[in-house]
Amino acid sequence: MSIATSQTDRLGANPFVVDGPFIAGSGVPAPIFALGSVAGGDREAEWVYCRLVLASQTTLQPGQWFQWTRDYDASLLTTAAAVVGQRCGVFAGAAQPPTITGGPIGSITLAAGTYYVWLQRNGQAPGQVSTATAALVVAETTTTAGLANAPASATVGTKAIANVNFAAANQTFTATTVNGSPVLTALSGLSANSGPFIGAAVSGTGIPGGATVTGITYTPNGVVQSVTLSANATANGTGITITATGVLEATLMRPFLSKVN
Structure with a gap:
């Protein structure tokens, strides 16, 4: 198995580029694509174009888990903020010079502002997991933003993440x-x-x-x-x-x- 690496079906779409920040009145059009647009790639990959509003400097890491609303407003996934029924997926990594730091298909540090990101909802991707047993029976939220859990049995009080599995515990x-x-x-x-x-x-x-x-x-x-x-x-x-x-x-x-x- 391997992770998805390319995209082809939306002209100009690149899920490894974070768009922004955009400043109202600057004359720069934003967002670049319609919210909810889908880009496809190899290994059955699908990315969804979402809005991400950051109140403070934030580092996005490959494999972080996000949820998004019906209006495609995304936020890092935590147990406390999780809403049953909302779609979720992962940030697959950045590949452009960011606002502060970053590198090819790696982490990206962003200043406060409004950004637009492609979040992966289908196919093979990195996923951040805190506890992973050999069984990998369930996937669930944690108290840490962007971090999932994969214990052998469900943890009381967490939200379950349906329709995801992991290749191995390590x-x-x-x-x-x-x-x-x-x-x-x-x-x-x-x-x-x-x-x-x-x-x-x-x-x-x-x-x-x-x-x-x-x-x-x-x-x-x-x-x-x-x-x-x-x-x-x-x-x-x-x-x-x-x-x-x-x-x-x-x-x-x-x-x-x-x-x-």
Whole structure:
């Protein structure tokens, strides 16, 4: 399995570009597309064009969960704010110079303002998950904005996220580490575009505790070439087993909020 990477059926649509911020009276037309427009891509992917109003500086990470209203006003998904019946999906990542920081198909930090984003509702995508068991029986909301949960049984008081499943509780692959370097190379055991993903926690021999994925480079055909971590490796190693958790490969089937568990 692998995540969706392209789009073709809406002229000019690019779900990896965040439009905005737009200032009233500036003469710049906004939004670029009609709210609720759908762009399609490979691997059954569908993205929906939504409005996102930010009251303060906010960092969007690949795999964050959003819900949106009938008017396509989006907000980060939390248990407290979740509305049963509303559609939900994930932010698949940004690929343009943002207002403050960001990078190719990665996180994006935005100043307060009004933005327009493509949120993925169908196909294969990264999904942020806090607790993921081997069973991955249910998907549900959490108290943390944009973070889902996938325990073996439902948690009392959460809202269920219907029509989503996850490939596995974690991902393992092998890599070469260099003492003092944050870059993992000579990767093996990965499928094209299937992860690991930006923001995933990683562990393994010579990997400092709490390290996460901050950057990924690809070959021209989409195979992961190297992975950059948030901390330097503490030892040299070849064929080291690396485990990535927290951002999993999700299969979305137009998910929605169904009930209180």
